[in-house]
Amino acid sequence: MKKIAIFASGAGSNAAKIIEHFQYNPEIKVSLIVCNKPTAGVLDIAARAGIPTLLIEKENFFRGSAYLEELEAHGIDFVVLAGFLWKIPAALVKAYPGRIINIHPALLPKFGGKGMYGRFVHEAVVEAKETHTGITIHYVDEFYDHGRTIFQEKVEVSPDDTPATVAQKVHRLEHEHFPRIIEAVVNQQTDGSALPNQR
Numbered sequence: 001m002k003k004i005a006i007f008a009s010g011a012g013s014n015a016a017k018i019i020e021h022f023q024y025n026p027e028i029k030v031s032l033i034v035c036n037k038p039t040a041g042v043l044d045i046a047a048r049a050g051i052p053t054l055l056i057e058k059e060n061f062f063r064g065s066a067y068l069e070e071l072e073a074h075g076i077d078f079v080v081l082a083g084f085l086w087k088i089p090a091a092l093v094k095a096y097p098g099r100i101i102n103i104h105p106a107l108l109p110k111f112g113g114k115g116m117y118g119r120f121v122h123e124a125v126v127e128a129k130e131t132h133t134g135i136t137i138h139y140v141d142e143f144y145d146h147g148r149t150i151f152q153e154k155v156e157v158s159p160d161d162t163p164a165t166v167a168q169k170v171h172r173l174e175h176e177h178f179p180r181i182i183e184a185v186v187n188q189q190t191d192g193s194a195l196p197n198q199r
């Protein structure tokens, strides 16, 4: 059994889709939700699904143990970032080499980096009059939005689009692809099966 911890600090719509996707999977389980915001919607989603939560605070994350002991105590094999905005400390990257995956709501390397998250990304995309945006799923290293890309998918941006409508389009893509890509990465690292091709 491979165990996933989802790190999320927002509404948790991606976390909800991932939880649903693995609900009846006998080999992969969402075992922990890690969150740095006591009021985040993702905590309600975890509670409804009966998944344990770990509320983390800055000092211990960046200058303490990075919560490695807690992750190990839960037997966590993979870390999935789904709307988690803090940089991942080196100790965690080292403990989970190639086993931390992030989703970014744009086509990296465009619109990435510190401060580029959620609606700020979609505002910048509309402002720049981009004709396309999309999602990037990538491995996590010690730099923001930097590790090797696993999967990207595009969606059109029309002149009528607003940051809110772009956000909706991007969320739709995230919900469609993120759970199955996570499954493919876990399987690849467990039994060597292939990752899906880019379309």
Ligand code: GAR
Residues within 6 Å of the ligand: 008, 009, 010, 011, 012, 013, 014, 015, 082, 083, 084, 085, 103, 104, 105, 116, 117, 118, 121, 171, 174
């Ligand atoms: C998602 O769109 C995700 O791509 C983004 O936060 C949103 C969380 O939504 N992540 C980043 O911007 C990271 N830089 P959710 O809480 O509904 O899943």
